[in-house]
Amino acid sequence: MRHLRSLRAFIRELESIGELxxxxxxxxxxxxxGAVVRRSYDLRAPAPLFTNITGYQGTGFRVLGAPGGLSGPAHPLARIALALGQPADTPGQSLMEAVVAARDRPGIPPQVVPAASAPCKENILLGDDIDLFAFPTPLIHGNDGGRYIQTYGMNIARTPDGSWTNWSINRMMIAGRDTLACLIPDPQHLGVIRAQWAEQHEPMPVALALGVEPGLPFAGAYPLPEGADESHFLGALFGEGIEVVPAETVDLMVPATAEIVIEGHIAFDETVMEGPFNEYPGYNAVEQSPKPVFHVSAITHRDAAILPVVAAGPPVEEDHTLSGTMHAAEILYKLRKAGLPVTSTWFSYESAMHWLIVAVRSDWHETMPVGSAELARRVGEVAFEGKAGYGAPKILLVEDDIDITDINEVVWAFATRTHPEHGEVHFPAEPHVQLSVYLSEAEAHSYRAGKVLYNCLLADLFDEKDRPVKGSFENGWPKEIQQRVLDKWQAYGYR
Structure with a gap:
């Protein structure tokens, strides 16, 4: 486990493996x-670091694109793995196990370090010196309603009684030199905390930390229960607390190594138009609507600050890699706590988080006194429940002879193992994220819609001796023939 404590340390690691x-x-x-970042996703190219931005030459400011995107075939999950303290070539199911292992550990709170030595305090802007346009925030998509400075940062807020601090990612658009327009859905934890401040008719103190250490956005994407502090969970993952310092104008702690910190208050009774902005389902957005206003009271930043940027849209980008990885890990944790024979879970990044893949032991039928329909029902009831299952509209349930991180194997299993007439288990009126494009207006506004589990299990359909076996390279030839072919692969003329 290697804890990278700053975005710059992460960038150095990416550079060392050819991923920058x-x-x-x-x-x-x-x-x-935005177009370069989008193209880098499509090609799974190294993360682009822009150093020469029109109108910002001489400032030293830079932009890092695709900080959590996928990489080339040598280590496709490298950016995710490094952020979570794992080697670059760690496979997906091993990442799941590392995250789930931290779930039961006691949280480790942040360490307060001297502000005088904190990199985020190298420049402090107050009063008339505040200007959000001083940073090279891109206009990312051609149909965006404005320049979105918050696409990969941490919104830090605390309840009025001080009992709960929440770290989350919610988009924010520049509305003026010292104002931001904020998307804060009511069901999300940031919305829950803002509602508590609104009940007292007070604006919510908030700090927006941009360019944070690479593990923090993943912790912010983890669907912890209400009242849990994501920074403590990250401490449990790494076995040590993150480093924080007090903010300048709000009573909050902020990451000491952040590139940029924007402080202020989000109004409870004031809005400004925000949007449209493309989101994770992958379609061009058209909606503009009033959103809460963030009034900025201070900006601190590092010299030559680096702004991370996500170009949200079709898979695979950070909405999928962050939320997909961390939500799948929490669902795995819950399924195991429920005593179900689950070996792993995985949100298919390529499905824009609309397919959750759940694998059970291939011998589940020998260990459970139920058929596949009942097992599927139990899996769905646990997986769809709570915050982790909120954004999971469809589950594919397979045995663990399928590599659930390989989209080709998942599609094959879905196509060949689900009965077209009775292979579906329906769950009506479940809590549902509002961004899926197939929802009716009533479903989107009520945050409720039907969900489905596709039963791709075979074990109870056949006697063990007759059970279909995957005719793969590993299963279809004797071990000595497999090894001979592997040893002679280059001799055949392949590279």
């Missing part, structure tokens, strides 16, 4: 940066 592309060619903040 420094772009010194001049690039325009208006759309060009």
């Amino acid at each position: 592309r420094q772009i010194d060619e001049e690039v325009d903040w208006s759309l060009e940066i």
Whole structure:
């Protein structure tokens, strides 16, 4: 387990394995940066680091694109793995186990370090010096309603009684030199905390930390129960607390190594128009609506600060890798706590988080006195319940002869193992994220819609001796033939 304590340490690691592309060619903040980031996702190219941005030459400010995107075939999950303290070539199911292992450990709170030595305090801007346009925030998509400075940072807020601090990622658009427009859905924890401040007719103190250490966005994406502190969970994962310092104008602690920290209050009774902005289902957004206003009271930043940017849209991008990884881990934790024979879970990144894949032991039928329909029902009841299952509309339930992190195997299992007439288990009117494009207006506004589990289990359909066996390279040839072919692969002329 290796704890990378800053975005810059993460960038150095990416560079060392060939997963960073420094772009010194001049690039325009208006759309060009967003297009390059989007193209890098499509090609699974190294993360782009922009150093020469139109209108910002001489400031030293930089933009890092695709900080949590997928990588090339040598280590496709490298950015995720490094952020979570694992080697770059760690496979997906091992990442699940590392995260789940931290779930039962006691949380470790942050360590307060001297503000004088904190990199985030190298520059402190107050009063008339506050100007959000001083940073090279890109206009990411051609249809965006404005420049989104918050696509991969941490919103830090605390309840009025001080009992709960929440760290989350919610988009924020620049509305003026010292104002932001904020998306804060009511069911999300940031919305729950803001409602408590609104009940007291008070604005909510908030700090927006951008360019934080790489594990923090993953912790912020983890669907912990209400009242749990994501920074403590990250401490449990690494076995040591993150480093924090007091903010300048609000009573909150902020990450000491953050590149940029924006402080202020979110109004309880004031809105500004926000959007549209593309989101994780992958479609061009068209909606603009009033959103809460964030009034900025201070900005602190590092010299030559680096702004991380996500170009949300079709898979695979950070909405999928962060939420998909961490939500699947929590569902795995809950399924095991329920005593179900689950070996792993995985949100298919390629499905834009609409397919949760659950694998059970291939011998489940010998260990459980129920058929596959009842097992499927039990899995769905646990997986769809609570915050972790909120964004999981469809589950594919398979045996663990399938590599659930391989989309090709998942599609094959779904296509060949689900009975078209009675292979579905329906769960009506479940809590549901509002962004799926197939929802009716009533479903989207009520945050409730039907969900489904596709039963791809075979074990109870056949006698053990007759059970279908995957005709793969590993299963279809004797071990000595497999090894001979592997040893001679280059001799055959392959590379």
